[in-house]
Amino acid sequence: MKVNTAQELNQYPDFKATLIELLFQLADDDFIIAYRGSEWLGLAPHIEEDVAFSSISQDMMGHAAMFYQLLEEIGVGTADELAHGRKSSERRNAILLEEVNGPGHYLEEPYYDWAFAVVRNYFYTEAKKVRMESLKKCSYVPLQEVAVKVEMELYYHLLHWKTWFIQLVNANGEARERMKKAIQKVFDDFAGVLTLGDQGSKMVEFGLIDSEEVLTHRWIQQMQPIFEQTKLNLPPNFGMKRGNGRNGVHTSDLDTAIATLSEVYHLDSQATW
Numbered sequence: 001m002k003v004n005t006a007q008e009l010n011q012y013p014d015f016k017a018t019l020i021e022l023l024f025q026l027a028d029d030d031f032i033i034a035y036r037g038s039e040w041l042g043l044a045p046h047i048e049e050d051v052a053f054s055s056i057s058q059d060m061m062g063h064a065a066m067f068y069q070l071l072e073e074i075g076v077g078t079a080d081e082l083a084h085g086r087k088s089s090e091r092r093n094a095i096l097l098e099e100v101n102g103p104g105h106y107l108e109e110p111y112y113d114w115a116f117a118v119v120r121n122y123f124y125t126e127a128k129k130v131r132m133e134s135l136k137k138c139s140y141v142p143l144q145e146v147a148v149k150v151e152m153e154l155y156y157h158l159l160h161w162k163t164w165f166i167q168l169v170n171a172n173g174e175a176r177e178r179m180k181k182a183i184q185k186v187f188d189d190f191a192g193v194l195t196l197g198d199q200g201s202k203m204v205e206f207g208l209i210d211s212e213e214v215l216t217h218r219w220i221q222q223m224q225p226i227f228e229q230t231k232l233n234l235p236p237n238f239g240m241k242r243g244n245g246r247n248g249v250h251t252s253d254l255d256t257a258i259a260t261l262s263e264v265y266h267l268d269s270q271a272t273w
Helices: 007-011 013-038 047-073 079-084 114-135 141-170 173-187 197-205 212-229 252-261 263-267
Strands: none
Touching: 007 013, 013 047, 013 079, 013 114, 013 141, 013 197, 013 252, 047 079, 047 141, 079 252, 079 263, 114 141, 114 173, 114 212, 141 173, 141 212, 252 263
């Protein structure tokens, strides 16, 4: 079954409800990791990386906006409201993506962890590419079209993070050790990125996306050569140490992030930008 327009969705209420769940996962993931990326502005290892990481984060926020716009088109709410007006318990992003970059405060003493930033962004971007490739066959045509646009930009994002990952791991000494610790930290919660949540089986049934198992297998296939090249062992299991964000389980890190991100919106939620 193919659904070509937002208007057609009203004929298929179960399909629509499942699509909404998937769109929130896609939008909320990009929204929060784009914000975490923006916090590196002025703090990245060198000025060229400041520019590159800012550009990537801007792209990711743009992708989130496209997914929120699809939700707006099917009557869930305005894109601004969905991005800024929802409580953390209503969010569907993976917990790993909301975690702070490190201790301290952005404007005071941010002791941020660059190894963690590289690993989290590289692993997430590879998982996102796998999802976009699957969504190019999505039974909801507007999402299919957005996936094509998003995937075009991911080539450069992946090249960026893959280069950082390989260089830091191959640097040996402290850099390699910090990267190994970051890899374990990311793997402790990475199942939360790969999962489709409680509605995953319905997403597959309606032809929206491939199964969680298939997506995970494809991600491993993409990562295995990189781990072999850098003489690392790809951990056999992914964890979900702090819970499943797809089901509305989150940490205080997300509450703080939403408060910051939405401060201007709440000054006048009816303003047109």
